[in-house]
Amino acid sequence: MIKFGPSGTGSLFEEEGFSKTIDVPNWLKAKGLDLYEYSFGRGVRMSEETAKIYGAEFEKNGIEISVHAPYFINLATLEDDKAANNHRYIKDSLIALKNFGGKRCVFHPGSPLKANREDAMNLLMQRLDNLLEDLYNSGLSDTMLAVETMGKQAQLGDTEEIIRMVSRDKMLLPCIDFGHLNARTCGSLQSYDDYRRLLDRFIEGVGYDKVNNMHVHFSKIEYTQKGEVRHLTFEDTMYGPQFEPLAKALLDLNLHPFIVCESAGTQTIDSLYMKNYYNSLLK
Secondary structure (H helix, E strand, O other), X not given: OOEEEEEOOOHHHHHOOXXXXXXXXXXXXXXXXXXXXXXXXXXOOOOHHHHHHHHHHHHXXXXXXXXXXXXXXXXXXXXXXXXXXXXXXXXXXXXXXXXHOOOEEEEOOEOOOOOOHHHHHHHHHHHHHHHHHHHHHOOOOOOEEEEEOOOEOOXXXXXXXXXXXXXXXXXXXXXXXXXXXXXXXXXXXXXXXXXXXXXXXXXXXXXXXXXXXXXXXXXXXXXXOOEEEEEOOOOOOOOOOOHHHHHHHHHHOOOOOEEEEOOOOOHHHHHHHHHHHHHHHOO
């Protein structure tokens, strides 16, 4: 079963008279969605008690919850003090995730900044190994880290780099952000065959089980020759990618990911569109 849901709630939540996180699970259930991604984008600031209260409500309503670690994480940083902070941000995100009762934490791998790209990747892999060792020693290995493909060409996180990272350990899953990959390749994801080639490469690189269980971010994204500029809504007709050929590819490959919509303000509406469209293919 593919699960669909938004990252955040978008404008519809407030338009319908809601404002509190505790109301999100029941609201999503009423919409017919299955999934919610809570963003710690600017830092992990939630007590254990609050996370457990929210988590109980998500569980009661049958809504799977994932979290997004702080956006500013960079495992390729050259500065050891910043590396230690990044390590802590991910660990804190996983602790909060467990308090929620969730299993998946998405994170951005990083950027080379002033380093050579290959040197930066080697450093990132070393820091990733150190992080994984600590997570195993800290009793956090029953969670999953989803490493996200990134939208700007200068960032680490193209297809091959994510495959290299995810292959490192059983805790790691790919988070394929199709909007990001489309943006950093200036619109390469257009047809069914484009999606099939990409998914086949991930299956070849990390195995069917990890791709079947992968995390997905989906939205249309404006881009330039350097990659991502900003997230859009499904109403945009200039930029992609389109969900429909991806849905057919997922069905043909018998893949069952978690699909999180990151549209700009319409993520709940667009999540429901994706779920309804996918389900129409099953009839």
